[in-house]
Amino acid sequence: xxxxxxxxxxxxxxxxxxxxxxxxxxxxxxxxxxxxxxxxxxxxxxxxxxxxxxxxxxxxxxxxxxxxxxxxxxxxxxxxxxxxxxxxxxxxxxxxxxxxxxxxxxxxxxxxxxxxxxxxxxxxxxxxxxxxxxxxxxxxxxxxxxxxxxxxxxxxxxxxxxxxxxxxxxxxxxxxxxxxxxxxxxxxxxxxxxxxxxxxxxxxxxxxxxxxxxxxxxxxxxxxxxxxxxxxxxxxxxxxxxxxxxxxxxxxxxxxxxxxx
Amino acid sequence: xxxxxxxxxxxxxxxxxxxxxxxxxxxxxxxxxxxxxxxxxxxxxxxxxxxxxxxxxxxxxxxxxxxxxxxxxxxxxxxxxxxxxxxxxxxxxxxxxxxxxxxxxxxxxxxxxxxxxxxxxxxxxxxxxxxxxxxxxxxxxxxxxxxxxxxxxxxxxxxxxxxxxxxxxxxxxxxxxxxxxxxxxxxxxxxxxxxxxxxxxxxxxxxxxxxxxxxxxxxxxxxxxxxxxxxxxxxxxxxxxxxxxxxxxxxxxxxxxxxxxxxxxxxxx
Numbered sequence: 001x002x003x004x005x006x007x008x009x010x011x012x013x014x015x016x017x018x019x020x021x022x023x024x025x026x027x028x029x030x031x032x033x034x035x036x037x038x039x040x041x042x043x044x045x046x047x048x049x050x051x052x053x054x055x056x057x058x059x060x061x062x063x064x065x066x067x068x069x070x071x072x073x074x075x076x077x078x079x080x081x082x083x084x085x086x087x088x089x090x091x092x093x094x095x096x097x098x099x100x101x102x103x104x105x106x107x108x109x110x111x112x113x114x115x116x117x118x119x120x121x122x123x124x125x126x127x128x129x130x131x132x133x134x135x136x137x138x139x140x141x142x143x144x145x146x147x148x149x150x151x152x153x154x155x156x157x158x159x160x161x162x163x164x165x166x167x168x169x170x171x172x173x174x175x176x177x178x179x180x181x182x183x184x185x186x187x188x189x190x191x192x193x194x195x196x197x198x199x200x201x202x203x204x205x206x207x208x209x210x211x212x213x214x215x216x217x218x219x220x221x222x223x224x225x226x227x228x229x230x231x232x233x234x235x236x237x238x239x240x241x242x243x244x245x246x247x248x249x250x251x252x253x254x255x256x257x258x259x260x261x
Numbered sequence: 262x263x264x265x266x267x268x269x270x271x272x273x274x275x276x277x278x279x280x281x282x283x284x285x286x287x288x289x290x291x292x293x294x295x296x297x298x299x300x301x302x303x304x305x306x307x308x309x310x311x312x313x314x315x316x317x318x319x320x321x322x323x324x325x326x327x328x329x330x331x332x333x334x335x336x337x338x339x340x341x342x343x344x345x346x347x348x349x350x351x352x353x354x355x356x357x358x359x360x361x362x363x364x365x366x367x368x369x370x371x372x373x374x375x376x377x378x379x380x381x382x383x384x385x386x387x388x389x390x391x392x393x394x395x396x397x398x399x400x401x402x403x404x405x406x407x408x409x410x411x412x413x414x415x416x417x418x419x420x421x422x423x424x425x426x427x428x429x430x431x432x433x434x435x436x437x438x439x440x441x442x443x444x445x446x447x448x449x450x451x452x453x454x455x456x457x458x459x460x461x462x463x464x465x466x467x468x469x470x471x472x473x474x475x476x477x478x479x480x481x482x483x484x485x486x487x488x489x490x491x492x493x494x495x496x497x498x499x500x501x502x503x504x505x506x507x508x509x510x511x512x513x514x515x516x517x518x519x520x521x522x523x524x525x526x527x528x529x530x
Contacts, residue, residue: 119358122357123356123357126352126354126357127350127351127352127354128354128355128356128357130316130350130354131348131350131354131356133316133343134314134316134343134346134347134348135343135344135367135368135371135372136339136340136341136343136344136372137368137371137372142371
């Protein structure tokens with residue numbers, strides 16, 4: 001009994017390590033075969049449209065609502081200390097440093113990441129990937145790498161839009177509805193947010209999240225068993241794994257970027 | 262015959278993990294011919310095509326195409342070889358995110374520097390050859406199964422391959438589409454001067470169009486011959502297969518224990 005359990009534990013660990021190795025190799029292969037994505041940039045642009053542009057609505061709407069909630073909650077808290085005028089800087093800092101990159105990446109993982117996994121998994125299940133290989137065309141270069149770079153490029157842009165819409169949402173609730181002074185809202189924001197320290201760091205975060213989410217989504221799709229259950233399982237794993245990875249990486253990056261404050 | 266052979270398969274063994282699929286098969290596909298490889302489901306027919314295309318490596322033996330041993334080629338050599346092969350997958354494997362036109366143009370755009378006007382003419386010619394020039398604006402999802410198979414056929418021959426492989430080209434087609442696809446396989450092969458390998462279990466359709474037939478069962482070649490020889494063969498397996506009989510060398514029942522015992526019946530007195 002104990003031996004059985006030990007054996008199955010060992011087996012699981014070995015296969016997990018093997019899978020990580022396989023995924024890392026896959027990631028290196030994407031980078032190695034990335035030339036086509038830039039030489040024939042229209043391939044990447046097509047994917048930018050389907051993963052980036054098609055995610056715009058969810059990102060813009062979610063950003064606005066998150067900003068509005070921040071405006072409400074921030075006002076309630078700041079009022080206790082008579083610091084309502086700092087609302088602008090609170091909203092902007094929370095968004096630019098944390099909520100923008102993290103929430104945009106979580107939404108991107110469930111909107112575009114899952115779609116990528118399902119698409120690649122189905123291409124594999126319907127033998128489109130094999131057909132491409134038989135035509136002497138490398139599917140990593142032609143199908144996978146353009147999607148990877150499209151994800152990496154669109155993630156920081158989506159995160160910036162998320163933050164911008166959030167600031168707008170905070171403004172609508174704080175200034176227009178509650179009546180915080182408009183001048184202090186914007187001037188506190190301008191004074192409180194540092195370009196290098198806050199905005200650039202936030203952008204770096206979303207770039208890292210973009211790499212992680214897209215790589216996970218593509219790997220899961222490419223590795224999915226070519227059946228209906230296989231593809232649905234892979235899609236679920238993409239969302240779960242990339243969400244956890246985003247939150248874990250966020251902690252690590254925050255610890256490095258904003259330590260000693 | 263071997264001097265004009267385009268594909269030679271010699272003593273090929275292949276196993277998935279420890280399950281043997283092919284056990285020392287020998288096949289020869291002469292240039293210009295249409296060859297059928299037949300056998301029941303799961304007998305290793307598709308594996309054979311994957312070995313020819315270099316997607317799998319034989320455990321022993323070799324597959325030679327146009328004088329070159331496939332599993333000894335490096336990545337570039339294999340890709341150069343594949344450019345001269347075409348493969349029609351079971352359900353066509355059309356790229357679902359591209360129109361019919363773009364599907365047929367795909368390899369021309371990837372592998373040649375032809376200007377778009379010439380590609381346009383070539384695509385329309387290929388589609389005309391399969392009778393579907395009128396569909397070039399449609400998406401694969403808008404095609405019927407038979408039409409999708411024909412578009413895939415046009416895509417397969419886009420670069421005039423020397424070897425065309427068909428994986429179950431007749432699966433799931435209505436009788437009209439079946440005849441159309443069968444005739445196209447023959448006509449395209451003769452028009453292009455290519456060699457075709459048709460992996461199938463559709464006996465009646467294949468007997469009409471092919472030059473030579475190999476039967477595979479349990480990983481070995483059990484019979485071979487021209488359509489006339491096969492039709493009149495008295496080998497039990499071939500007879501059962503050609504005439505679609507329920508029982509014979511391929512038993513109806515999956516191997517199992519005694520029926521009465523399974524039903525907990527007492528033995529007959």
